Structure formats: structure tokens, C-alpha cells
Amino acid sequence: MRTRRGFLKMLGLSAAAAALAPLRLAGAPDGAPLRPNIVLIMADDLGFSDVGCYGSEVATPNLDRLARRGVRFTQFHNTAKCFPSRACLLTGVYAQQCGMDRTGGEIRNAVTLGEVLRTAGYRTFMAGKHHGTENPFERGFDRYFGLRDGACNYFNPGKQREGEGKPAQKRPDRAWCIDGKTYAPYTPPEKDFYTTDYFTNHALAYLDSCKGDERPFFLYLAYNAPHDPLQAWPEDIARYRTTYMGGYAKTRDARYRKQRELGIAGEHSTLSDPTFSDWDALSEDEKREEDLTMAVYAAMIDRLDRNIGRVLAKIEELGRAENTLVLFCSDNGGSAEVVKIAGSGPTGSMTRWKSLGRDWANVSNTPYRFYKNYSHEGGICTPLIACWPAVIKDGGSLRPHAGHFVDFMATFADVSGATYPAEFNGKKIAPLQGKSLLPAFRGEAPADRLLFWQWSNGKAVRRGRWKLVSWGKEDVWELYDMELDRTETRNAAAAHPDIVAELARLHEAWREDCAKWR
Numbered sequence: 001m002r003t004r005r006g007f008l009k010m011l012g013l014s015a016a017a018a019a020l021a022p023l024r025l026a027g028a029p030d031g032a033p034l035r036p037n038i039v040l041i042m043a044d045d046l047g048f049s050d051v052g053c054y055g056s057e058v059a060t061p062n063l064d065r066l067a068r069r070g071v072r073f074t075q076f077h078n079t080a081k082c083f084p085s086r087a088c089l090l091t092g093v094y095a096q097q098c099g100m101d102r103t104g105g106e107i108r109n110a111v112t113l114g115e116v117l118r119t120a121g122y123r124t125f126m127a128g129k130h131h132g133t134e135n136p137f138e139r140g141f142d143r144y145f146g147l148r149d150g151a152c153n154y155f156n157p158g159k160q161r162e163g164e165g166k167p168a169q170k171r172p173d174r175a176w177c178i179d180g181k182t183y184a185p186y187t188p189p190e191k192d193f194y195t196t197d198y199f200t201n202h203a204l205a206y207l208d209s210c211k212g213d214e215r216p217f218f219l220y221l222a223y224n225a226p227h228d229p230l231q232a233w234p235e236d237i238a239r240y241r242t243t244y245m246g247g248y249a250k251t252r253d254a255r256y257r258k259q260r261e262l263g264i265a266g267e268h269s270t271l272s273d274p275t276f277s278d279w280d281a282l283s284e285d286e287k288r289e290e291d292l293t294m295a296v297y298a299a300m301i302d303r304l305d306r307n308i309g310r311v312l313a314k315i316e317e318l319g320r321a322e323n324t325l326v327l328f329c330s331d332n333g334g335s336a337e338v339v340k341i342a343g344s345g346p347t348g349s350m351t352r353w354k355s356l357g358r359d360w361a362n363v364s365n366t367p368y369r370f371y372k373n374y375s376h377e378g379g380i381c382t383p384l385i386a387c388w389p390a391v392i393k394d395g396g397s398l399r400p401h402a403g404h405f406v407d408f409m410a411t412f413a414d415v416s417g418a419t420y421p422a423e424f425n426g427k428k429i430a431p432l433q434g435k436s437l438l439p440a441f442r443g444e445a446p447a448d449r450l451l452f453w454q455w456s457n458g459k460a461v462r463r464g465r466w467k468l469v470s471w472g473k474e475d476v477w478e479l480y481d482m483e484l485d486r487t488e489t490r491n492a493a494a495a496h497p498d499i500v501a502e503l504a505r506l507h508e509a510w511r512e513d514c515a516k517w518r
Contacts, residue, residue: 035120035416036388037324038218039315040113040408041308042089043301044082044129044227045356045372046383047334047364050301054383055259055366057243057251058298062309063328063385069395070326070387071441074264075482076403078332080372080379081455082150083131085331085405086222089113090139092409092420096454096514097430104131104150107139109517111424113412114140117218120418125206127199128222135177145202147195147224148175148182151339154195154224154231155350158187168229168343168353194233196225196300200307207314216416221311226300228339229353236299237292237348244294245287247279248359251294255366263398265367266486272369272378273489276359289347294360296348325388325415327408333379334364336371367487375458375469376488392441399440402462402482404451406434414438430517452510461507466496468503477504 049055053067078085079095087100091110095101098110114124118140126141130148137144147157152174153167160166176186188198203221210217244251252274259265282290308328315321336358345351356364361371368378384403386392413420414436423429439446448464460469465483470476479493479500493500 034323035216036390037216037315037320038117038122038412038416039221039311039324039326040089040219041221041311041326041328042086042128042223043304043328043330044222044224045332045335046226046301046330047361047366048330048368048378048381048383049255049259049366050226050330050334050364051305051383053262053385054264055255055262056301057254058301058305059239060301060305062305062312066308066312066326066328066387067385067396069389070385070392071394071397071399072264073384073386073399073401073403073440074266075400075486076329076382076384077380077451077453078330078382078405079453079455080332080375080458082129082227082331084455086129086131088405089331089408090220091430092406092413092432092434093430094406094433094452094514096511097433097517099518100132101454101514105133107132107134109428109430111421111429112136112139112141113218113220113409114142115424116140116409116413116418116420117416120416121215122416123210123213123215123217124220125203125217126220126222127203127206128220129224130177130222135180135182137177137180141220143179143202143206145178146176146199146222148177150174151227151229152195152224153229153350155193156188157195158183158185161187161191164191165345165349165351166343167350168341170339170341170353194303196223196303196307199223200310203311204314207311207318210318218412219311223304223307225304226297226356228335228337228355229341230293230296230300230348230356231350231352232296232299232303232348234348236303237295239302240295240298242291243298244291247287248276248363249274249279252276252363252366255363259367266484268484269367269486270489271367272487274362275369276362290359292347293354293356294363296354297356297360297364299348321389323388323390325386325391327387328383328385329405330382332372333368333374333377333381334361334371336361337373369488370471373456373458374471375453375455375460376471377486379458380453380460386437386441388441391438394443397443399443401437401440401446402449402451403437403440404434406432407437408434410434411437450506450510452507454507454511459507461503461510463503463506466499466503468500468507479503
């Protein structure tokens with residue numbers, strides 16, 4: 001029998017790392033799985049209902065299969081905005097504690113998942129969007145390929161190439177990193193370049209490098225799809241043309257019916273009031289353009305799913321599927337923001353910048369109210385799929401546990417045996433804010449907890465069944481019973497002023513505590 005020391009040597013762990021990285025989950029009996037490989041996949045501006053297993057009509061067979069083998073969370077949350085969500089996910093602390101609550105800058109007072117998992121002997125890889133000013137290669141990742149910046153053109157994030165039209169862009173100098181080198185702009189030489197495809201290409205190359213290496217790996221695959229600009233391959237768009245000619249209400253109602261059948265919608269909840277326009281009031285040309293807009297959006301999600309399928313197939317090829325924890329989520333709800341950069345050419349092409357818009361965003365976030373930026377559920381409630389065959393034995397089940405992106409660090413430290421430090425590089429860091437999801441993976445009911453949100457004009461606090469939420473500058477609070485009203489349609493603030501006062505006090509105390517880290 002191989003000794004523990006010999007096995008750790010085979011893994012390439014130092015004695016110090018070995019002390020931090022037990023081979024099996026804490027408290028697990030003999031025969032329990034070894035520390036898992038971890039793959040964290042995130043979409044960008046994807047609404048709660050935008051994948052098939054959460055209600056969508058878009059073809060997402062790979063994510064649906066992942067859900068059948070794993071579990072789906074129905075009350076998991078991001079921060080309602082790209083860069084704060086990504087900071088919480090990477091660090092396990094709130095964006096207000098790590099300097100990422102106001103702009104996508106430098107992560108301070110915190111460690112990243114890459115830095116922590118390295119201490120447990122993991123190989124660490126990242127591909128995709130970061131949305132900060134630091135190169136992830138310098139923050140714990142062995143390899144990195146991707147957009148360091150916010151949004152970019154999918155077909156060409158850089159300068160116009162010979163023989164092509166001018167790529168529609170917010171800015172022509174978006175920062176892009178390949179390992180330790182930063183390009184601004186990055187003009188890909190490949191004429192078949194499309195961000196979703198090429199993020200995956202690099203991720204697959206990283207996984208290929210793990211052949212013959214028994215060390216566990218961590219892959220963070222942060223796609224920029226389906227964030228605007230809405231751009232997709234013509235053959236993908238063609239699959240969805242005319243699918244949406246029935247209009248906003250028909251699509252949203254169908255999604256909600258499917259959510260009820262799947263158990264995704266709360267048993268006692270109702271579909272929130274629509275905010276989209278009257279489809280019948282649109283001209284035929286307007287209807288065709290709206291159908292095209294949503295067809296491009298659907299095509300981007302379809303392509304996203306097929307690329308995720310490539311990653312899952314590679315993990316199976318490596319023989320590591322049984323003991324790989326795969327998670328899929330979105331950084332905020334569907335977006336109603338509209339970028340006014342028209343460009344030229346048809347919707348979906350490299351030379352045109354098109355946003356989804358408020359009407360389709362209302363559909364994207366079915367059954368919830370509001371959109372990206374809001375602290376209501378339409379802005380913060382994300383689909384979360386977790387699949388780990390070695391541990392999750394009730395595939396296809398739902399998890400109603402309330403959670404937050406800060407939970408990923410706690411979870412990964414838990415399953416890897418890594419220790420979250422009090423200091424890093426000689427500096428004190430913020431204490432871990434999240435809770436491990438391992439009990440939820442096993443089907444255990446969690447204890448009530450406090451969760452907080454603050455972004456732009458939105459803010460919220462949740463404790464147990466009660467959620468206090470506000471939008472606007474006037475500090476007008478709304479109170480919802482999330483066991484009976486997940487769609488936030490029955491404001492209970494007037495009936496429970498004591499609960500409003502207590503939760504408001506807790507939110508203010510949290511803000512004051514976060515301010516100590518500025």
C-alpha cells in the first residue's frame with residue numbers, strides 16, 4: 001500500500017503544503033474521495049431563466065446534463081454587478097472589504113482562490129474575463145489567457161484587421177493578458193477568433209497539461225457571454241430566428257410554466273408583474289428586429305453551452321470526472337443597460353454593438369423583478385449548478401439554501417484542505433465571510449445566516465426567511481418573506497416595522513465594519 005508520505009511526494013506537495021492539504025475531506029471515513037479537482041465556470045450577464053434547466057427554451061444540453069448529475073441551487077446570489085461579483089467569488093470577502101465595490105481595480109486586503117489553492121498543491125488555471133487592473137497571473141494562477149478588462153468585441157477586441165470591417169468597441173485599448181504579458185489592445189491573428197471559443201481552447205490546453213500529473217487542478221473559466229455586444233456566429237443565430245416572434249409575454253410565460261414544472265419557482269411565489277412593452281404595438285419590422293436581438297442572445301448561450309461541453313468531455317477524457325467538482329453560475333442578472341454604440345452592419349455581427357434591452361431582460365430574469373444593478377432578486381439571484389459525482393448522490397435535486405459568491409472560497413478551502421490565512425505577504429487580510437457549501441452538496445440543511453448587498457442605488461440584507469431591500473437614494477426599505485414570496489411582490493414592511501428596523505440596523509453595522517478596510 002502506498003504510504004501517505006509517498007502519495008504526497010507523488011502529488012508534488014511540499015511538507016508545508018502537505019500539512020495544509022489532507023488527502024480526504026475533513027471527518028470523512030475511509031474510502032471517501034481524495035481532494036477534488038475544481039472547475040468553476042461563470043457566465044456574464046446571464047439571467048436566472050436563461051439556461052434550459054432553469055426554464056429556458058435555449059438548447060443547453062451540457063448544462064442540463066450537469067444538473068441531472070448534480071444539484072441546482074434556487075436561492076444563490078451574486079452582487080448584481082460584474083466586477084464586485086468577480087471579486088467576491090475570487091476572495092471570499094465582500095467587495096466592500098477588498099476595494100472592488102466602486103470600480104474594477106486592484107484587489108486589496110484579500111487573497112484569491114488561486115493563491116489559496118496553490119498552498120494545497122493545486123495547479124491553478126484561469127481563462128476568460130477578470131474585470132480588474134491586476135493580471136490574474138500575478139495573483140495565484142499558473143496560467144492565464146483572457147480579458148483583464150470589462151466588455152469587449154467577441155470577434156476582435158483589438159485593432160481593425162486587413163480585409164475586415166471595423167470592430168464595434170467601447171474603447172479600442174481593452175487590456176488582455178496572456179500569462180505574464182499584458183496587451184492593450186490585443187488583436188488576435190486568428191480570423192476564426194471568438195472569445196467563447198478561444199477561452200475554451202486555452203482552458204483545454206491547460207487541462208491537457210495535466211495528463212500524467214496526479215496533482216489536483218483548479219480551473220476558473222470566466223466567460224464574457226452573453227454580455228453585450230450581442231455577437232454570434234451566423235450559423236448559431238440561424239438556429240433561433242423566428243423563435244421569438246411570439247413576443248415577450250409568450251416567452252416569459254412559457255419559461256415560468258417550465259420553472260413551475262421543474263420546481264425552480266417557489267411553491268408559493270407568483271410571477272412578478274411584467275415590465276416589457278406591448279408586443280402587439282410594435283410594427284412588423286420592429287418585431288423582426290426584436291426577434292433577431294433575442295436570437296443572437298440565445299445563440300451566444302447556445303455556443304457557451306457547447307463550449308462547456310468541450311470542457312466536460314476533456315475532464316472525462318482525463319479520467320477525472322468522478323472526483324471533479326464542477327460549478328456553473330452567472331455574475332449578475334440579465335442586463336437592461338443599453339450601450340449607445342450602434343456601429344454598422346446587422347445585429348450580431350462584429351461591426352455592430354447591440355444590447356439586449358429592458359424588454360428582453362425582463363424575460364431573461366423570469367420570474368423575478370428588475371435586472372442587473374438592482375439588489376432585488378432579478379439583479380442578484382443566479383442559477384448555480386454543482387456537480388460532483390463522488391459526493392453528490394441525489395442528482396437532479398434542488399437546493400433552496402440561501403448563499404452568496406463569498407461562499408466559494410470557504411467551499412474550496414474546505415474540500416481541498418487548504419487553510420484560509422490571517423495574513424498574506426506580510427499584510428493582514430479581511431476574515432473569510434462565506435460558508436462552505438459542502439453540507440449543502442450532501443443535502444444537509446444549513447443554519448440561518450446574514451447576507452449583505454450594496455451596489456449603486458441598490459442594497460439589501462437577508463436573515464433567514466426575511467429580506468430587506470431598497471432601490472433609490474431615499475432609503476425606502478421593502479421587506480419580503482422569501483419562503484412565501486421569492487418574487488418580491490408583497491411588501492411586508494408596514495406589517496413588520498420591528499423586523500425592518502432590526503435588519504436596517506444590521507446593514508448599517510455591516511457597512512461600518514466594511515469601512516474599516518478602506
